[in-house]
Amino acid sequence: MNITLANLPAPDAESLEVSRRLVELIRSEIAGCGGQISFARYMELALYAPGLGYYSAGARKFGASGDFVTAPEISPLFARCVARQCAQVLRELGGGDMLEAGAGSGALACDALQELERMDCLPRHYFILELSAELRARQRALIEQRVPHLAPRVQWLDALPPAGFRGVMFANELLDAMPVHRFRIEESGASELYVTWQDTGFAWRAAKPGSAELEQRIAALDLAPGFAGEISLSARAWIKSVAELLEAGLILLVDYGFPRRELYHPQRSQGTLLCHYRHRAHGDPFLYPGLQDITAHVDFTAVAGAAHEAGMRVAGYATQANFLLSCGLAEMAADTVDTRTRVLAAQQVRRLTLPDEMGEVFKAIALTRGLDAPLLGFAFKDDRARLSSRLLP
Numbered sequence: 001m002n003i004t005l006a007n008l009p010a011p012d013a014e015s016l017e018v019s020r021r022l023v024e025l026i027r028s029e030i031a032g033c034g035g036q037i038s039f040a041r042y043m044e045l046a047l048y049a050p051g052l053g054y055y056s057a058g059a060r061k062f063g064a065s066g067d068f069v070t071a072p073e074i075s076p077l078f079a080r081c082v083a084r085q086c087a088q089v090l091r092e093l094g095g096g097d098m099l100e101a102g103a104g105s106g107a108l109a110c111d112a113l114q115e116l117e118r119m120d121c122l123p124r125h126y127f128i129l130e131l132s133a134e135l136r137a138r139q140r141a142l143i144e145q146r147v148p149h150l151a152p153r154v155q156w157l158d159a160l161p162p163a164g165f166r167g168v169m170f171a172n173e174l175l176d177a178m179p180v181h182r183f184r185i186e187e188s189g190a191s192e193l194y195v196t197w198q199d200t201g202f203a204w205r206a207a208k209p210g211s212a213e214l215e216q217r218i219a220a221l222d223l224a225p226g227f228a229g230e231i232s233l234s235a236r237a238w239i240k241s242v243a244e245l246l247e248a249g250l251i252l253l254v255d256y257g258f259p260r261r262e263l264y265h266p267q268r269s270q271g272t273l274l275c276h277y278r279h280r281a282h283g284d285p286f287l288y289p290g291l292q293d294i295t296a297h298v299d300f301t302a303v304a305g306a307a308h309e310a311g312m313r314v315a316g317y318a319t320q321a322n323f324l325l326s327c328g329l330a331e332m333a334a335d336t337v338d339t340r341t342r343v344l345a346a347q348q349v350r351r352l353t354l355p356d357e358m359g360e361v362f363k364a365i366a367l368t369r370g371l372d373a374p375l376l377g378f379a380f381k382d383d384r385a386r387l388s389s390r391l392l393p
């Protein structure tokens, strides 16, 4: 269905006012920048402008009453599997810290801490790195309500931790929420797609790529005229900076995306930009700025490349289904006493693992430093070869 304002549920007056103020902010930045800004900057403001962006203002976001559902909101089994993988690494290191980046509602932190406590393998600290002040407050309230005795271990960081981190860094659906540049291949070469203001709304404008790095990265993809897509320079930079801080341990990332060769495949020749508004997915990032999520699929080859550059090893890459099943998802789901809970858990397992649900498009990637043992989550199947080392930058 072609999504337009007319067939989306209307926001309330208060939300519309937040969106109007955000539009004014972005318009004035466009005017101040000579009439255009990169799409990456538009996305950054639409999602994270203090007090106005999608993640920074009060929108419900996650869950049935929000705009989309993430794995930790579907089932605590997801966090319990992640916790088991973390426990293996914390044990091998003889203890350490955990850091979760982009912790959403805080549900994963609660469920993972409970599982780690059951396994007698709690991290010294559970750090949370979260850009949104509104989400930080929500996370704090949920942790204090659900696991008050573990709350003193949880600390929110204002910036990346200092170098020398030992332990596990984890993020679910973080990279897909990072700003992307948009481009299109013309007969004459690559153009970047900028955001401008035209008459009554935002519009695209094609022009020369805004940086030599972007130009080189697009050229390296070797795409045919007509192909349009996205590149996230921020995701690559983020991986490099956290990797450099990790003295020993694991960076575990779960997100939707593909190895580079599959992401920039003719099947996806118009890119993977996707917006979520009240459980409707569509491709127009200019609808209701600030009231909808904007995402793009992750290039896992770029993630692996950035980790390599920072001296880390890619220790595993698998579909979400294979990762969770390797961590014991099926056994955990079956291990319940009453039938109702077991039926519910079986439904959750299906949503997390079936190929036409979250099982295949979501992937887990493990980046390690100073670890020897094969990782639990990649025991069933490890698809590292699909990242295509030939393409690693």
Ligand SMILES: C[S@@+](CC[C@H](N)C(=O)[O-])C[C@H]1O[C@@H](n2cnc3c(N)ncnc32)[C@H](O)[C@@H]1O
Pocket (backbone or CB within 6 Å): 055, 062, 070, 071, 072, 073, 101, 102, 103, 104, 105, 129, 130, 131, 132, 135, 171, 172, 173, 174, 177, 178, 238
């Ligand atoms: C799609 S949500 C996923 C939330 C949660 N992990 C889940 O699975 O439900 C993306 C989250 O990443 C946060 N975020 C985005 N960029 C970030 C960054 N550079 N550092 C820390 N958090 C970030 C957002 O504020 C939000 O909490």
